[in-house]
Amino acid sequence: MKSTILIIEDNEQNMYMLSYLLTQSNYTVIEAFNGVDGLRLAHENNPEIILIDIQLPDMDGYEICNKLRHNGLPKNTTIIAVTSYAMGGDKEKALDAGADGYLEKPINPETFVNQMKHIVNSK
Known part of the structure; x- marks a missing residue:
């Protein structure tokens, strides 16, 4: 059975790239371009994996992580922040908000899916 991944990302080019890579790797992809739609x-x-951009137009990814973790999302759901925020402390902030992992943009198309799987498997 194919795993379902929800991508919450406001940049159309990033969304296209992530969706393409994941679809080619036999995942079912659901797309949300803002936090409100992503939460809904x-x-x-109930996707198995949620990829969240930190910088979104309506609420930041930290807030979304926190809401997902405290509003009835299954505990086994893997949340991964995928972001260009790469300053000191940003990874820790994402993990503290409820993310299980953190991947920096720009993503490497050749390694992204394996990096994501590594986070899922190490959870």
């Missing part, structure tokens, strides 16, 4: 789709679909 997470609760409607």
Whole structure:
């Protein structure tokens, strides 16, 4: 059975790249371009994995992580921050907000899916 991944990302080019890589790796992909839609789709679909951009137009990824972790999302859901925020402390802030892992942009198309799988498997 294919795993479902929700991507919460406002940049269309990033969304296209992530969706393409994951679809080619036999995942079912659900797309949300803002936090409000992302939260709704997470609760409607219960994806196994959620990829969240930190910088979104309506709420930041930290807030989304926190809301997902405290509003009935299954505990086994893997949340991964995928972000260009790469300053000291940003990874820790994402993990403290409820993310299970952190991947920096720009992503490497050749290694992204394996990096994601590593986070999922190490959870």
